[in-house]
Amino acid sequence: MTRQKIEIKKIDNITARQVTFSKRRRGLFKKARELSTLCDAEIALIVFSSTGKLFDYAxxxxxxxxxxRGMLSETERLDHPSIEYDRDTLSMLSKEEANKVRELRQLNGEELEGLNTNELQKLEEQLEKGLRRVSKAKDELMFKGLDELKRKRTQLMEENQRLKQVMRNVAQEQGQSSESVNIGSIFDPPLEDDSSDTSLRLGLSLFK
Structure with a gap:
């Protein structure tokens, strides 16, 4: 004769509930003791009956x-979730995740069907705020780049002046006056030399 499967729900009869509690509590503690012995696991069970009586096993x-357990870090607790993460909590987290995904899609212009005028207005305001933040960040980045270019330009000008002064000092040490040396020409691009062209024209005139 097969055992009848019992529906898992609260037992209304108080006496039957207490009898079932006692039997199942002993069975639960027995299984915990076996698990601890077989697997060398550290186990603690705390049970309160419907009358408030405490039963424990460790x-x-x-x-x-x-x-x-209190010494575990938050990360380790997430890796080993406790019974506090029950079905209601998981369901709430799932709904929250779905809402966030839907909001992101709506910001991308998707799943707009079914939204009323007020919801569309709020979505438009969110997009405008986001665009303003993006524009502000872009302007700050551009100004930062301009400031960096100005700083480098100032550094180059100062270096140019320093090199000119060095050349003046070298000229003076070699017995030349600073007026006889064109320091600026050293740092300016050379002019085109047309002497070769003049010589060419003179040479051609001799054969005429």
């Missing part, structure tokens, strides 16, 4: 297990 000490 492979070592309930307090010790609780303190060990």
């Amino acid at each position: 492979s070592s000490s309930v307090q010790q297990v609780i303190e060990r």
Whole structure:
């Protein structure tokens, strides 16, 4: 004869509920003890009955297990989620994620069907604010680039003046006056030399 499958729901009869609680509590603690022994796991169980009575089991000490959990970092807790992440919490997080995804798509001009005038107006204001922030960031970047170019230009001009002064000092040490040396010509682009063309014209005139 097969065992009848019991529907998992709250037992209304108080006496039957207490009997079931006692049986299942002992079974739960037995399984915890077996798991701890077989796998060398540190386990702590805390159970309150509907009457508020406390029952607990620990492979070592309930307090010790609780303190060990308290020493876990936030990242480790996320990697080992506890029972506080129940179905309601997961459902809420899923809805939140879906809402954020829908908002992003609407900002990209998608899934606009079904929005009323007020919702479209709010979406338009969000886009305008975003564009203003982007424009501001772009202007700040451009001004920063201009300031950098001005700074480099000033540095080059100062370096140019320094090199001119060095050339004047060298000329003076060699017995030349600063007036006889055209310092500026050293840093200016050379003029085109047309001497070769003049010589060519003179040579051609001799054969005429």
